[in-house]
Amino acid sequence: MSYLEDPGPGRGSLPPRAAFTSDAPSLSLNGTWRFRLSPSLAAAPSGIEAEGFDDSAWDELPVPSLWQLHGHGRPAYTNVPYPFPVDPPHVPSDNPTGDHRLRFDLPAGWPAGSAVLRFDGIDSCGRIWLNGTELGVTQGSRLPSEFEVGPLLRPAGNVLVVRVHQWSAGSYLEDQDMWWASGIFRAVTLLARPDGGIGDYWIRADYDHTTGLGTVRVETRPDVVLDIPELGVTAHPAGEALELPVEPWSAETPRLYEGTLSTAAERVPVRIGFRTVTIEDGQLKVNGRPLMLRGVNRHEHDPRTGRVVSPETALADVLLVKRHNVNAVRTSHYPPDPAFLELCDTYGLWVIDECDLETHGFEPLGWAGNPSDELIWAEAYLDRMRRTVERDKNRPSVILWSLGNESHTGENLARMAEWVRHRDPTRPIHYEGDHDCAYVDVHSRMYATHEEVERIGRKDDDNARRRELPFLQCEYGHAMGNGPGGLLEYRELFERYPNCQGGFVWEWIDHGLAADGHFAYGGDFGEPIHDGNFVIDGLVFPDRTPSPGLAEFAKVIEPVRIEADASGIRVSNHYDFVDTGHLTFTWVLEDEGIAVAEGVLEVPPVLSGQSTVVSRPSLPATSGESWLTVSAALTSSTAWAPAGHVVGWGQLAVSEAPVAAPLPPRGPVFRTGGRLVLGAGEFDPATGTLSALGGHVVTGPRLDVWRATTDNDRGTFAGRPDADQWREAGLHRMQHRVIAVDADGEELVVRTRVAPPAQPFGLFADYTWTAFDDRLRLRVEVTPDGEFPGTLPRLGLAMAIPGAWGSAEWFGGGPGEAYPDSRQAARIGRFSSSVEGLQTPYVFPQENGNRTAVRWAALTAPDGAGLRIDGDPVFDFTARRWTAAALEEARHTDDLVPGELVHLTLDVAQHGLGTASCGPGVLPRYRLVPQKTEFTLWFRPVPGR
Numbered sequence: 001m002s003y004l005e006d007p008g009p010g011r012g013s014l015p016p017r018a019a020f021t022s023d024a025p026s027l028s029l030n031g032t033w034r035f036r037l038s039p040s041l042a043a044a045p046s047g048i049e050a051e052g053f054d055d056s057a058w059d060e061l062p063v064p065s066l067w068q069l070h071g072h073g074r075p076a077y078t079n080v081p082y083p084f085p086v087d088p089p090h091v092p093s094d095n096p097t098g099d100h101r102l103r104f105d106l107p108a109g110w111p112a113g114s115a116v117l118r119f120d121g122i123d124s125c126g127r128i129w130l131n132g133t134e135l136g137v138t139q140g141s142r143l144p145s146e147f148e149v150g151p152l153l154r155p156a157g158n159v160l161v162v163r164v165h166q167w168s169a170g171s172y173l174e175d176q177d178m179w180w181a182s183g184i185f186r187a188v189t190l191l192a193r194p195d196g197g198i199g200d201y202w203i204r205a206d207y208d209h210t211t212g213l214g215t216v217r218v219e220t221r222p223d224v225v226l227d228i229p230e231l232g233v234t235a236h237p238a239g240e241a242l243e244l245p246v247e248p249w250s251a252e253t254p255r256l257y258e259g260t261l262s263t264a265a266e267r268v269p270v271r272i273g274f275r276t277v278t279i280e281d282g283q284l285k286v287n288g289r290p291l292m293l294r295g296v297n298r299h300e301h302d303p304r305t306g307r308v309v310s311p312e313t314a315l316a317d318v319l320l321v322k323r324h325n326v327n328a329v330r331t332s333h334y335p336p337d338p339a340f341l342e343l344c345d346t347y348g349l350w351v352i353d354e355c356d357l358e359t360h361g362f363e364p365l366g367w368a369g370n371p372s373d374e375l376i377w378a379e380a381y382l383d384r385m386r387r388t389v390e391r392d393k394n395r396p397s398v399i400l401w402s403l404g405n406e407s408h409t410g411e412n413l414a415r416m417a418e419w420v421r422h423r424d425p426t427r428p429i430h431y432e433g434d435h436d437c438a439y440v441d442v443h444s445r446m447y448a449t450h451e452e453v454e455r456i457g458r459k460d461d462d463n464a465r466r467r468e469l470p471f472l473q474c475e476y477g478h479a480m481g482n483g484p485g486g487l488l489e490y491r492e493l494f495e496r497y498p499n500c501q502g503g504f505v506w507e508w509i510d511h512g513l514a515a516d517g518h519f520a521y522g523g524d525f526g527e528p529i530h531d532g533n534f535v536i537d538g539l540v541f542p543d544r545t546p547s548p549g550l551a552e553f554a555k556v557i558e559p560v561r562i563e564a565d566a567s568g569i570r571v572s573n574h575y576d577f578v579d580t581g582h583l584t585f586t587w588v589l590e591d592e593g594i595a596v597a598e599g600v601l602e603v604p605p606v607l608s609g610q611s612t613v614v615s616r617p618s619l620p621a622t623s624g625e626s627w628l629t630v631s632a633a634l635t636s637s638t639a640w641a642p643a644g645h646v647v648g649w650g651q652l653a654v655s656e657a658p659v660a661a662p663l664p665p666r667g668p669v670f671r672t673g674g675r676l677v678l679g680a681g682e683f684d685p686a687t688g689t690l691s692a693l694g695g696h697v698v699t700g701p702r703l704d705v706w707r708a709t710t711d712n713d714r715g716t717f718a719g720r721p722d723a724d725q726w727r728e729a730g731l732h733r734m735q736h737r738v739i740a741v742d743a744d745g746e747e748l749v750v751r752t753r754v755a756p757p758a759q760p761f762g763l764f765a766d767y768t769w770t771a772f773d774d775r776l777r778l779r780v781e782v783t784p785d786g787e788f789p790g791t792l793p794r795l796g797l798a799m800a801i802p803g804a805w806g807s808a809e810w811f812g813g814g815p816g817e818a819y820p821d822s823r824q825a826a827r828i829g830r831f832s833s834s835v836e837g838l839q840t841p842y843v844f845p846q847e848n849g850n851r852t853a854v855r856w857a858a859l860t861a862p863d864g865a866g867l868r869i870d871g872d873p874v875f876d877f878t879a880r881r882w883t884a885a886a887l888e889e890a891r892h893t894d895d896l897v898p899g900e901l902v903h904l905t906l907d908v909a910q911h912g913l914g915t916a917s918c919g920p921g922v923l924p925r926y927r928l929v930p931q932k933t934e935f936t937l938w939f940r941p942v943p944g945r
């Protein structure tokens with residue numbers, strides 16, 4: 001059998017060991033290599049391993065890299081299906097094969113003796129030669145492989161040759177939901193291994209929260225000694241436990257002690273975090289305290305280099321998640337670059353470290369032939385788990401091992417678990433696919449609905465083992481496109497039930513690839529089989545710009561909650577460990593969104609899990625609607641955020657808008673020159689629609705219910721997609737029948753029926769316009785007519801205004817977009833933005849940008865001329881330079897071309913977002929069911945300067 005189709009774990013490599021650096025010489029072999037891509041192994045050149053082989057005509061390629069992202073071949077995206085025939089362990093003969101060659105010299109003074117060549121990741125199979133001698137074959141793409149090369153090295157002119165195949169037997173185990181791309185995508189390093197050096201070590205560092213004592217014991221060769229100067233530990237021998245008072249490590253207080261392991265031959269810098277993970281009373285605890293996991297699933301992704309993630313990018317992720325109150329990361333669905341976990345130690349994140357394993361493509365086949373239950377794959381499964389655990393065992397941030405993802409269940413998984421339990425009893429085992437929890441230590445589900453979580457919380461479960469385990473959602477809150485909706489309700493469940501310990505939003509980043517003018521997704525590379533934009537489901541855009549979903553998540557999971565309380569301001573501490581002593585509470589009073597007073601709020605330190613009520617500061621009088629905003633911010637800068645960074649905030653209503661002055665007398669409706677005129681408005685006499693305001697041409701407003709469907713509207717996971725129901729009802733092509741235009745006296749009353757073609761049902765919409773000086777009041781009465789099936793996307797008005805009115809200012813919810821089930825991040829304030837800035841550039845265009853709870857909004861030209869709309873009391877609005885229909889049609893952001901007009905929606909209601917793209921749909925309370933609705937808006941022209 002060819003090595004390519006060998007289901008075993010590869011060959012020739014050294015036993016797995018911890019990732020670490022030392023003072024022994026090392027040489028990075030990253031850089032520019034020679035490269036040649038062949039369409040198959042048969043077509044690949046022979047003799048490349050020979051030192052004298054002439055590669056001068058080959059291309060150059062950076063290493064690390066994925067060659068498809070450097071113009072060789074093309075990336076391809078599938079979620080579940082394998083892009084090749086399911087014929088395990090066989091792979092296509094058309095197997096792109098990338099030959100890599102590097103000539104290198106050793107630095108002066110490189111010691112003779114043992115040396116190890118380490119590859120941190122080769123996707124998917126690499127055959128390696130040094131100076132003409134074959135070292136072996138790697139499989140297990142996101143895991144390290146090391147080879148002994150000491151005897152082969154020479155001071156100058158070494159020739160390293162790596163033949164990488166896109167497909168191998170291992171590909172069957174690597175069906176993660178991500179781009180298929182190949183190459184030497186992580187670091188290549190040559191490490192001198194001194195005689196008597198430290199080959200491997202495991203620092204076991206526990207913490208006893210009842211005594212405050214830490215215990216450290218180093219498992220390694222017997223002559224190693226440990227120094228921790230800060231703790232006065234000197235030359236402590238390996239193998240012996242040492243107990244001493246320490247500060248524990250946690251994600252909130254990532255206390256690391258720097259130390260050294262040494263032998264006569266080698267010194268290894270170490271950083272020790274003392275913590276103990278347990279499962280007690282059905283809860284996952286660290287240092288005696290139950291955790292609330294406010295997590296994200298993180299794939300490694302860079303929009304230019306794919307899974308080649310630089311240290312700077314890894315750091316950017318860590319800082320971004322920390323700044324958004326995230327405290328946990330699941331390394332979906334493979335061990336990340338080891339540098340990422342070091343950062344998690346340093347900055348403080350709980351990590352589920354997941355093995356590089358997924359066989360999801362067997363699911364559509366009823367799991368027939370799934371490697372998880374086939375003996376020939378047993379060694380590969382174990383090998384992958386060993387390499388994960390051995391590499392990362394010294395990371396205090398890693399608190400759970402995960403066997404992999406979406407590989408169903410089977411004996412090979414059970415064996416992995418058994419091996420882990422034996423090798424590392426200090427960390428519980430996670431694997432979602434073990435539904436009976438036969439071989440895992442935590443009960444994990446993905447995309448469980450709110451009802452399911454509630455049932456699990458109530459322990460309404462006939463499986464006794466599952467009932468006793470802590471529960472977490474390894475994936476939930478699918479962040480595809482506009483969404484997720486419903487996060488708040490998950491949080492409420494996690495907080496209500498002690499066994500429900502939070503979860504991990506799917507997922508951190510959109511895997512869009514940088515293309516000309518937009519980000520590309522599945523199908524953009526001509527893939528014959530692909531899953532479209534299902535790979536665009538992150539809380540940050542591909543360039544790591546936070547999406548509104550991330551703002552929402554950060555607000556929902558904020559560690560300090562500030563709420564109005566009958567007797568003042570309630571401050572609740574939702575950290576798992578620390579008190580609020582590190583935070584400064586400030587308040588600002590805004591009168592109709594303008595700050596008029598501010599101060600510091602004295603809040604005594606609140607312990608974890610507790611709350612306190614402080615009285616409201618004394619406030620000056622205000623004249624308009626005013627709000628008190630209280631923020632909790634870092635007093636001092638931390639490693640991950642500057643002083644002043646806000647971790648939580650709340651708003652208290654202080655005074656309502658003043659009672660409106662008595663209305664002036666109504667203005668008359670009159671007809672002149674074929675037009676209907678009422679106050680500042682001109683109307684089309686036939687249709688009764690507003691055609692000019694203050695002398696500027698406008699169109700509408702008219703009743704409108706459609707929105708450019710979101711990924712969640714189109715989602716299929718919660719039954720029939722809302723979008724299908726809407727489209728089938730014809731809500732995207734409503735027709736307006738004018739029943740009557742009644743323009744006598746002091747009101748313009750327009751009666752209409754708005755209904756889809758081919759359907760018997762519709763909506764009566766009556767518009768009543770009244771003029772008061774320069775203001776026009778519009779009352780809209782909507783009455784469903786007939787049996788209306790299902791929900792509406794939204795309910796409100798659409799109108800078009802001059803394109804010059806491109807600046808928006810509003811008082812209401814902001815600064816970002818908000819929808820009924822994703823509106824926690826919107827605070828009441830005064831905000832301004834260009835129309836361009838109101839758009840959320842979802843990689844796959846869809847409904848976006850809705851501002852909610854708006855009291856008034858003005859859209860104006862640079863000279864100040866424009867329009868002001870007041871709610872009675874509030875409305876939602878969007879403003880775009882294209883129509884909802886154009887937004888619906890667009891496939892990439894650059895398909896959206898600004899037109900002449902600004903299109904407004906002015907809504908009384910929006911349907912929620914939900915997460916039906918992969919998860920539950922819109923919760924009942926956020927569904928927009930047609931019913932008799934009345935709402936009022938005021939329109940006023942704003943004169944120019």
Ligand code: IPT
Nearest residue numbers: 079177405406446447506537918
């Ligand atoms: C789930 C996968 O675990 C994850 O990798 C990703 O594909 C996610 O779905 C959707 O984006 S599996 C799903 C079929 C529940």
